[in-house]
Amino acid sequence: MSEPSLTSSASFQALETHAIEAEDWQMRSLFAADPQRFERMSLEAAGLFLDYSKNRLDGRTLELLAALARERGVEQRRDAMFAGEKINNTEHRAVLHTALRAPREAKLVVDGQDVIADVHAVLDRIKAFTNAVRSGEWLGHTGKPITDVVNIGIGGSDLGPKMACLALRPFAHPRLAMHFVSNVDGHDIEAALERLDPETTLFIVASKTFTTAETMMNAQTARRWFVERAPESALPRHFVAVSTNTEAVKDFGIDPANMFPFWDWVGGRYSVWSAIGLPVALCVGFGYFSDFLAGAHAMDEHFRSAPIEQNMPVLLGLIGFWNRQFLGCPSVTIAPYHQDLARFPAYLQQLEMESNGKRVTRDGAPVDTPTCPAIWGEPGTNGQHAYFQMLHQGTDVTPIDFIAALSPSHELRHHHTALLANCFAQSEAFMKGKTPDEVRRDLQGLPLAEIERLVPHKTFPGNRPSNTILMEYLNPASLGALIALYEHKTFVQGVLWDVNSFDQWGVELGKVLAKKIEAELAGEPQPALHDSSTNGLIARARAAI
Numbered sequence: 001m002s003e004p005s006l007t008s009s010a011s012f013q014a015l016e017t018h019a020i021e022a023e024d025w026q027m028r029s030l031f032a033a034d035p036q037r038f039e040r041m042s043l044e045a046a047g048l049f050l051d052y053s054k055n056r057l058d059g060r061t062l063e064l065l066a067a068l069a070r071e072r073g074v075e076q077r078r079d080a081m082f083a084g085e086k087i088n089n090t091e092h093r094a095v096l097h098t099a100l101r102a103p104r105e106a107k108l109v110v111d112g113q114d115v116i117a118d119v120h121a122v123l124d125r126i127k128a129f130t131n132a133v134r135s136g137e138w139l140g141h142t143g144k145p146i147t148d149v150v151n152i153g154i155g156g157s158d159l160g161p162k163m164a165c166l167a168l169r170p171f172a173h174p175r176l177a178m179h180f181v182s183n184v185d186g187h188d189i190e191a192a193l194e195r196l197d198p199e200t201t202l203f204i205v206a207s208k209t210f211t212t213a214e215t216m217m218n219a220q221t222a223r224r225w226f227v228e229r230a231p232e233s234a235l236p237r238h239f240v241a242v243s244t245n246t247e248a249v250k251d252f253g254i255d256p257a258n259m260f261p262f263w264d265w266v267g268g269r270y271s272v273w274s275a276i277g278l279p280v281a282l283c284v285g286f287g288y289f290s291d292f293l294a295g296a297h298a299m300d301e302h303f304r305s306a307p308i309e310q311n312m313p314v315l316l317g318l319i320g321f322w323n324r325q326f327l328g329c330p331s332v333t334i335a336p337y338h339q340d341l342a343r344f345p346a347y348l349q350q351l352e353m354e355s356n357g358k359r360v361t362r363d364g365a366p367v368d369t370p371t372c373p374a375i376w377g378e379p380g381t382n383g384q385h386a387y388f389q390m391l392h393q394g395t396d397v398t399p400i401d402f403i404a405a406l407s408p409s410h411e412l413r414h415h416h417t418a419l420l421a422n423c424f425a426q427s428e429a430f431m432k433g434k435t436p437d438e439v440r441r442d443l444q445g446l447p448l449a450e451i452e453r454l455v456p457h458k459t460f461p462g463n464r465p466s467n468t469i470l471m472e473y474l475n476p477a478s479l480g481a482l483i484a485l486y487e488h489k490t491f492v493q494g495v496l497w498d499v500n501s502f503d504q505w506g507v508e509l510g511k512v513l514a515k516k517i518e519a520e521l522a523g524e525p526q527p528a529l530h531d532s533s534t535n536g537l538i539a540r541a542r543a544a545i
């Protein structure tokens with residue numbers, strides 16, 4: 001039976017009525033009216049603290065959103081995911097990234113297979129391998145320890161490990177430099193290879209399918225580069241694979257003994273916890289990689305057991321839904337006030353936009369509301385000096401997630417004080433704004449006409465929503481919890497919209513057309529099979545190539 005449409009649900013309609021009342025609400029007044037607002041609208045879970053009080057909503061809004069979550073079946077769908085039901089209904093797959101971070105003693109059997117035992121068998125191999133490389137026991141073909149690790153992968157086989165290795169920089173092994181090659185653009189791999197020594201470099205070819213065109217081309221280029229400089233027999237010391245596709249790995253020439261497997265129930269964008277996290281385990285060591293998994297597991301336990309009203313990922317999802325649906329916000333900015341989280345917005349782009357950038361429901365009916373907003377952002381304070389102008393005074397309202405660690409991993413205390421001051425000041429500024437009268441007061445002393453000329457330019461509308469997520473330190477456990485928080489937020493929103501958050505058919509068309517055009521760019525005769533624009537572009541490129 002198909003799910004009733006979102007807009008026909010009683011709780012959605014109650015929210016619609018409520019949203020009309022809420023249209024004129026000013027957060028300044030909401031704070032003034034309730035001295036307990038911060039206490040009421042903040043919570044802690046899995047080592048993270050979320051302040052959601054600077055949103056344009058009140059207790060009643062939250063009640064209605066919680067009712068919507070219940071009516072849409074967030075709890076049942078969550079339980080179905082954890083239980084290994086095949087909730088990815090267009091690919092007939094279970095969705096079990098949560099099993100990747102479950103402790104060894106957990107139990108989960110899916111299709112007669114002990115999933116937890118499989119996961120821990122691979123983790124044991126990751127532990128042995130990463131210990132060997134890090135200790136210098138695993139040597140390159142001329143007997144030297146590995147100094148450089150190159151992960152060749154794209155999308156989920158790149159963004160997670162790359163983001164996490166950067167985020168955990170203070171925990172990194174001093175001898176191992178991590179490199180990430182993803183783009184089919186030869187400038188990417190060329191820039192990486194020119195600095196590398198084939199005697200001390202380890203390549204990880206990371207691809208769930210082991211058919212992704214970019215990754216296969218980069219892997220072949222790396223292989224060629226290597227065998228031009230080293231005997232072919234040395235390949236097994238320098239090339240390992242991470243994949244679900246053993247046959248394709250073998251065909252590429254990597255011994256399955258050097259392959260770290262995972263499973264079709266791990267989506268690419270949810271795979272950093274699997275063997276796709278191998279670069280992270282190499283970089284920080286297996287102990288810290290285990291802490292990373294444990295941090296995510298702590299968030300899983302919270303998501304699984306906390307009531308909706310005190311459930312951090314559910315609240316984050318519901319508030320995002322409110323902002324998208326009833327405040328009409330077309331995008332969300334992620335503002336990590338931590339330089340080491342520089343790649344976190346890019347990571348979330350894939351997580352949220354590939355998951356929920358859908359226009360039909362699980363049953364294939366058109367959705368009747370907007371779905372995933374655009375996700376973007378840069379670390380603070382850099383963004384403040386670039387696009388925050390638009391966030392403060394532009395015509396669109398863009399909700400912001402501020403993310404900060406209370407303690408830094410460096411000794412430069414005054415830098416950290418300045419960083420946090422900026423983070424908190426921005427959320428205050430977005431909430432409060434600056435009224436025309438406040439501007440007038442500031443400008444006292446100038447001629448009256450000049451004051452009035454400047455007032456509209458210097459006024460800040462304020463009333464712009466934000467969340468603030470704090471952690472004590474950015475470390476493997478808090479990073480794990482943070483990623484899992486957003487994974488589950490994405491899940492919750494997918495349930496509200498009733499989309500399949502675990503497929504990505506939208507990436508296929510471009511891949512197919514690119515294959516065709518690639519052949520046309522190289523071949524004869526001149527093709528004219530496309531529209532005039534595409535034909536014209538191909539012709540220009542053929543003349544240049």
Ligand SMILES: O=P(O)(O)OC[C@H]1O[C@H](O)[C@H](O)[C@@H](O)[C@@H]1O
Nearest residue numbers: 155156157207208209212268507
């Ligand atoms: O790991 P792979 O099979 O190489 O896939 C890499 C990426 O490419 C695909 O096109 C999907 O859009 C991503 O979800 C996936 O993470």
